[in-house]
Amino acid sequence: MRVLQAILVRLFTTAVTLAGVAVVVFVVIRVVPGNPIAMMLPPGATEEDVARLTALYGLDKGLWAQFGIWVAGVVQGDFGTSITTKAPVLELVLGRLPATLELSIMALVMAVVLGGAAALVGTRWRGGRVEASVDVANGMALSVPDFLWGLVLILLFGVLVPVFHISGRVTPSLDLPFTTGFYLFESLFRLRFDLWADLVAHMFMPALALAIPLAAIIGQLLKQSLKETMNLDYVTLARTKGYGEFRVILREALRNAALPTLTLVGVQFTFLIGGTVIIERLFSYEGLGNMAIDAVINRDLPLIQGIVVLFAVIFTAVNLVVDLLYAVLNPRLRHG
Amino acid sequence: MSFLDIRGLSVRLKKGPALLRRVSLQVQAAEVRGLVGESGAGKSMIGKAVLGILPPSVEVSEGEIFLDGVDLLRMAPSERRRKIGAVAALIPQDPLTALNPSHRIGPQITDRLVDILGWTRARAEARALELLAEVQIPDPARVMRSYPHELSGGMRQRILIASAFAAEPKLIVADEPTTALDVTVQKQILRLIAGMQARHGTALLFVTHDLGVVSKVCQKLSVLYSGLVVEDTSVAEFFTAPRHPYSAALLAATPKYTDPLAGLNPVPDAVIDAVRAEVAAFDRMRHG
Amino acid sequence: MVDGRSLTRRRAGARLWLSLTWLGLLCLAALFAPWVAPKDPLAQDLFLGRLPPFWVTGAEPGYYLGTDSLGRDVLSRIIHGGRVALMVALIAGVATCLLGATLGLLAGFLRGWVDMLVSRFIDIWMAFPPVLFSILLIAVMGPGLWSIILAIVVIDWTRFARVIRAEAMAQGAMDYVASARVAGRGRLGTMVREILPNVLPTVVVLLTLEMGIAVIVEAILSFVNLSISTDDPTWGGMIAEGRTSIHQAWWVLVFPLITLFLTVLAFSQLGEGLKDRFDPVLR
Numbered sequence: 025m026r027v028l029q030a031i032l033v034r035l036f037t038t039a040v041t042l043a044g045v046a047v048v049v050f051v052v053i054r055v056v057p058g059n060p061i062a063m064m065l066p067p068g069a070t071e072e073d074v075a076r077l078t079a080l081y082g083l084d085k086g087l088w089a090q091f092g093i094w095v096a097g098v099v100q101g102d103f104g105t106s107i108t109t110k111a112p113v114l115e116l117v118l119g120r121l122p123a124t125l126e127l128s129i130m131a132l133v134m135a136v137v138l139g140g141a142a143a144l145v146g147t148r149w150r151g152g153r154v155e156a157s158v159d160v161a162n163g164m165a166l167s168v169p170d171f172l173w174g175l176v177l178i179l180l181f182g183v184l185v186p187v188f189h190i191s192g193r194v195t196p197s198l199d200l201p202f203t204t205g206f207y208l209f210e211s212l213f214r215l216r217f218d219l220w221a222d223l224v225a226h227m228f229m230p231a232l233a234l235a236i237p238l239a240a241i242i243g244q245l246l247k248q249s250l251k252e253t254m255n256l257d258y259v260t261l262a263r264t265k266g267y268g269e270f271r272v273i274l275r276e277a278l279r280n281a282a283l284p285t286l287t288l289v290g291v292q293f294t295f296l297i298g299g300t301v302i303i304e305r306l307f308s309y310e311g312l313g314n315m316a317i318d319a320v321i322n323r324d325l326p327l328i329q330g331i332v333v334l335f336a337v338i339f340t341a342v343n344l345v346v347d348l349l350y351a352v353l354n355p356r357l358r359h360g
Numbered sequence: 361m362s363f364l365d366i367r368g369l370s371v372r373l374k375k376g377p378a379l380l381r382r383v384s385l386q387v388q389a390a391e392v393r394g395l396v397g398e399s400g401a402g403k404s405m406i407g408k409a410v411l412g413i414l415p416p417s418v419e420v421s422e423g424e425i426f427l428d429g430v431d432l433l434r435m436a437p438s439e440r441r442r443k444i445g446a447v448a449a450l451i452p453q454d455p456l457t458a459l460n461p462s463h464r465i466g467p468q469i470t471d472r473l474v475d476i477l478g479w480t481r482a483r484a485e486a487r488a489l490e491l492l493a494e495v496q497i498p499d500p501a502r503v504m505r506s507y508p509h510e511l512s513g514g515m516r517q518r519i520l521i522a523s524a525f526a527a528e529p530k531l532i533v534a535d536e537p538t539t540a541l542d543v544t545v546q547k548q549i550l551r552l553i554a555g556m557q558a559r560h561g562t563a564l565l566f567v568t569h570d571l572g573v574v575s576k577v578c579q580k581l582s583v584l585y586s587g588l589v590v591e592d593t594s595v596a597e598f599f600t601a602p603r604h605p606y607s608a609a610l611l612a613a614t615p616k617y618t619d620p621l622a623g624l625n626p627v628p629d630a631v632i633d634a635v636r637a638e639v640a641a642f643d644r645m646r647h648g
Numbered sequence: 649m650v651d652g653r654s655l656t657r658r659r660a661g662a663r664l665w666l667s668l669t670w671l672g673l674l675c676l677a678a679l680f681a682p683w684v685a686p687k688d689p690l691a692q693d694l695f696l697g698r699l700p701p702f703w704v705t706g707a708e709p710g711y712y713l714g715t716d717s718l719g720r721d722v723l724s725r726i727i728h729g730g731r732v733a734l735m736v737a738l739i740a741g742v743a744t745c746l747l748g749a750t751l752g753l754l755a756g757f758l759r760g761w762v763d764m765l766v767s768r769f770i771d772i773w774m775a776f777p778p779v780l781f782s783i784l785l786i787a788v789m790g791p792g793l794w795s796i797i798l799a800i801v802v803i804d805w806t807r808f809a810r811v812i813r814a815e816a817m818a819q820g821a822m823d824y825v826a827s828a829r830v831a832g833r834g835r836l837g838t839m840v841r842e843i844l845p846n847v848l849p850t851v852v853v854l855l856t857l858e859m860g861i862a863v864i865v866e867a868i869l870s871f872v873n874l875s876i877s878t879d880d881p882t883w884g885g886m887i888a889e890g891r892t893s894i895h896q897a898w899w900v901l902v903f904p905l906i907t908l909f910l911t912v913l914a915f916s917q918l919g920e921g922l923k924d925r926f927d928p929v930l931r
Contacts, residue, residue, distance in 0.1 A: 044772035167916035257457040264411045266445015266476040279462045298777030320787040336775040
């Protein structure tokens, strides 16, 4: 009952946030000085063109009416039509979404593996030189954002030791049998390991660049709470049972120490997804973020609106999922 | 040879003061030895040293701990842990913090049997059920599937006792196992530990500050002051004719169950001064 | 224990001074750029295109870090690019700090509807990808130095507001605040005299970190070609150019990247160092 109530409250605030996002996007695009129609049109457009477009996008109506039209459309799944490609925004956006999701999830997995490993190693050999090195590496990784790590990786693994591709999502000359946008999953499903390897070789660096700062956060937080947990009585009891230190960390401490880290990782994961915008640009990876920057440069306002709203939906969804996951993983909440 | 034989064990804070000063004591098979002293006297530190769970800020500076005939301090850490896990066990002080909140009770009892002793899971589970019944837990099968937070403190302490006896260890260290419990529960738990010890024939190192408990459970006794063993004697002798003045004062300071209105006699300052001088003399002898 | 702590402190001191030294040098170079830079950063010479740095064969004397594809001196462009970077860091950092800290302080101390409003806005802001948001704002406002600064302020105020709100709330619950109120001080007076001095260390640390972020945001916007006019050298613009000619002339990417990397690192290490200094637990 209490859990249900909490979920309802959570859903309500999420809805309020999303409504706020819609308002802000709308306001930024329509109210900020500058005529959006003039921006949409190429130089040398006639008065007639302007009037036609203005009517088409409902811009001749009042501000509230415009907002109403837009929201009504969004609720029905109609995000309008892209100005540059003339295709429905929803179709374009959903077409690119899988690429960005795969990149984000790959990065998340890398961050969890790297950060988890750093935390475990730092905890196992705590109080010595190993832990100090882990701390220094974490500090460095945390100080520098994904954009710069991306550039460093390009130099390291694209130029100095060219082992990975520095641009694109997949080698275009390969035979691509995909029916969904989830190339990485589908290539595994179709047992096309050659394609899978090619996808990973493209995805490795952008995903790693996104993962490094998050890995540092996970490493730091998890190590801290692992160290605290390692002093608890039930961990001491496990030591007397004959388990080695590493098994004690994994079996007894990890699960309880991971809970506080998890909530923070949720927020940080949304930052990671936000980072895909510039990282996709840097690696010419054909995802949502790259499309967004193109849309901005081409002044494709309906497309921009659609992408921003989609990102906001993803962000709030991630936060929601993390909250639910926390409830599921915490036995005290589950039975309390 | 005694099952547990500690010889000249000194423990200190890293680059700090001594916590144990050349402690020697033996526990024979199936014997119960009490360790008494005020808090900070180092009685818990002995149990921790035996089980290899000294805090990282503390180090052993000299001495030997023979457990089941092998010197623990000469073994590689992983080997030492397996040895301790196979022949010894701990009944911890605080049942509320000694069970892992995210695991069910069952695996917390059976884990050592399966992982360290190599039993099959079915055999370990049967054994756990048997022991839970022996510590008088109603509906053991349901308790096995419970999480710690669903059970009371007394229940949890029973579970920890069952878990300690599960692998039939030769030695159990009980670290003030009743201090954290309600007074009403304390007696039951004490009786339970004593009964289990007698039935299983386990040697017991019983850390406590309560001489009343000692008189009920123990046969042998070591009295500690500031890390120094001031008296090593049998319980019968201790209560009739304590040799060391500090022991005598401690005994006088304890309320008598027979005559609770007799009033408390705090340990006299002169006795404290004398025993402190003894500790100082020990330190001088070691360093000078 | 004692040794470890003093070692940590010494390391913290070292990184504080290293960061300050690097940022100080950068400031001087940017301030006196026309005199410090060996060449005119805009001067093109197609005959001297893609010259390597001085230690590589084929280098031309005077062009220490080589030239880009248009023959412009990389070192001089880095020095001049520092002007934009540091200006954005300073102005955007301070403005963001003022807006965010004020809102956070008001929300955390006054609570009630002010807090509700500010918190709602923070929630909404957190649902935007910041890079996309900034690019969108620049697209709407048009490129230029002031657009960048405004975009940073509009987007990043939540960084300050979130932290300061929580701190002000914690401080507001303490006894000394209650006693100040009992002593007859007004609400705003209490906030400015009692709470503000206590959250000031946090504000300074956040400001330092924000300056590093501002440098990055400027670089990112220049990288996607939305920064100031395309003529003026910026680190992000140089990196964008270097990215396209990475296999022919690595130095066009590497040197601005190193500069940017060290600057961002210096700002964040400065912030972390200050945090340790201010933190009474570590001291």
